[in-house]
Amino acid sequence: MTGMIQGPDGRYIVGTVKVGDKGQIVIPKDARDLLGLSPGDTMLVLVDTTQGIALVDNERFQHFARSILAAQPDEPAKPE
Template identity: 50%
Template sequence: MFCDNLVSLRKLNDLSQEELADRLQVSRQTLSKYETGESLPDIERCKQLAEIFGVSLDDLVNYDTAATGLNVPPKGRHAFGLVTVGDKGQIVIPAKARKIFNIQPGDKLIVLGDESQGLALLSERDFLAMVQQMRKD
């Protein structure tokens, strides 16, 4: 996954191998080996790559574009994959999303919608905190 993500991110950012290699302070041949999977960069170079592309280190290394059909998301944004809507409109929120956003069984979520932008889910506690903050301002 790493080598595929590296190639994809380099191309998305309109960088040649030479340009990215210069930014990493490695040779173009070394970068080529990273992209083909012939070798892997050390952790410091991986961190540097994640910073250059504005993605998380975890997504740079582990994000499976084949599973989602989407490119590596920007840092702080997530694409958790597809969910299926059941007969009564129920969905299962992916485990990684529940972990990142601390969604626990029994939590209440508010469903918001904008016909031009889609749906959004907010935890009740975050929504109420936001409303209280707006009342203060």
């Protein structure tokens, strides 16, 4: 992997991208390799109007969401 800067906790600076005429960007090869992304993979786009855009691998996000839902109790807690 060339030109990447590794930060703490598995975070990297991979490079810059330009937004094309159709609003498309190309995820840098180093980032695709690092995350194991392949053509046809589905990405979830998260937007925070103050911090920007995050792309999340849909499979990883679904796994994360399922684990949260599995940890929830079946019945609502009764007030004491």
